Amino acid sequence: MFYKSVEPYIEKKSEIEFKRNQIIYHEGDEPKNLYFIVSGLVGLFHISESGKETFFRVFGKDDILGHRSYFAEEPYHASSIALTPVVLAVISKEECKRICEVNPDLIREVIRNISQDLGQAELRLAGLFDKTAHKRISESLVYLKLKHPNYVWTRKEIAEYAGTTFETVARVMTQLEKQNLIKKEGRDFSIINHEQLLSLDEDYYS
Amino acid sequence: MFYKSVEPYIEKKSEIEFKRNQIIYHEGDEPKNLYFIVSGLVGLFHISESGKETFFRVFGKDDILGHRSYFAEEPYHASSIALTPVVLAVISKEECKRICEVNPDLIREVIRNISQDLGQAELRLAGLFDKTAHKRISESLVYLKLKHPNYVWTRKEIAEYAGTTFETVARVMTQLEKQNLIKKEGRDFSIINHEQLLSLDEDYYS
DNA sequence: CGATAGATTGAGAGTTTTCAACCGATGTGG
DNA sequence: CCACATCGGTTGAAAACTCTCAATCTATCG
DSSP: OHHHHHGGGOSSOEEEEEOTTOEEEOTTOOOOEEEEEEESOEEEEEEOTTSOEEEEEEEOTTOEESHHHHHHTSOOSSEEEESSOEEEEEEEHHHHHHHHHHOHHHHHHHHHHHHHHHHHHHHHHHHHHHSOHHHHHHHHHHHHHHHOTTSOOOHHHHHHHHTSOHHHHHHHHHHHHHTTSEEEETTEEEESOHHHHHSOOOOOOO | OHHHHHGGGOSSOEEEEEOTTOEEEOTTOOOOEEEEEEESOEEEEEEOTTSOEEEEEEEOTTOEESHHHHHHTSOOSSEEEESSOEEEEEEEHHHHHHHHHHOHHHHHHHHHHHHHHHHHHHHHHHHHHHSOHHHHHHHHHHHHHHHOTTSOOOHHHHHHHHTSOHHHHHHHHHHHHHTTSEEEETTEEEESOHHHHHSOOOOOOO
């Protein structure tokens, strides 16, 4: 959505390609560019001291990337990794500054987007404290699958999004399949009943 | 910090007062105003279905309030509550829009602020998944106490910030006092050794 | 000084993690 | 095109951390 509204204003455009699992930028680095996704899927991950990974956000076609650190004027707090082969449009900080000045819409868009992400992050925070792993996993399955139906999410990615371990994800998915709420298909899965999956009471044990 | 840079541009100014524990706005409400804190302390809390509360953010003098929802164009995702007696300057959405147009600095300030908060929220998310309650509590003690040294934080508030229960906070604080890292003073406490408190190994059990 | 909100401490329960072993899918080189 | 290597997934059992519930204590304030 972003890229389309900014593209006309770009003067110096360049594109880069990344293979699956390649790192686009590292946690701790100073942001030098803004990126827009031309094609592919990108995940934003944080790795803690103990080595545990957390999956913060997913980005898809036309999404902007690296904007939080750029506008926060901070180093990256997490690393962006290509989940599929990815093509990015790169825009330098200087160019971005210029575009923001001639086209205030970009900044309006970005501030709305970041504000929404902040709300979402805080509600996830509350959920991590409040909800069982079972519920968080159900919600993550719906969120991730709806957002990118064609990508095959690994148990590990789901776990890192939901804030749990891949073993727990596997267990919960087995249980959800027995309840006919999802269907495992190889390593992929599909959702049979969205509403029930989200309104889960989970006092069901087979 | 915000209020000072915006004040000169305000045409219609009005102030409201709140007593301790009064609710400034409710989760779910549609934002109609922006608020600036003239004096006092405000907490942003979310209450989940099960009744568990989470403490998202603190606001103090000159901070802006209600901005996330305003810029996200969403209803409030949490409630703002006066932690002390509070005086707020109220600015209508219309006025805010006008100010943003004549004074682009406000929006630059806000986007930086929200971006930093998003980073912080996501790192808390990662910490909730990764760190022990003990460590999260130590960090919360430092954060809250440094930010507002004169406010007497309750165990409940600390717990809701750290993502744990007040009983666990009480236990950890007792332990930290035995290690001479903090000192309990009535219901208040002071920090004796910041660095050690943050670099805690916690394999220490007395 | 009594009332009340907040704090402490103990013991037991429960979810989730951890560690470990094993299984199955997928993809590649011979 | 098969065989094997590898990555991802499943399942079990035990351990661990934190929560919950409950009883008791203590600041603080009218």
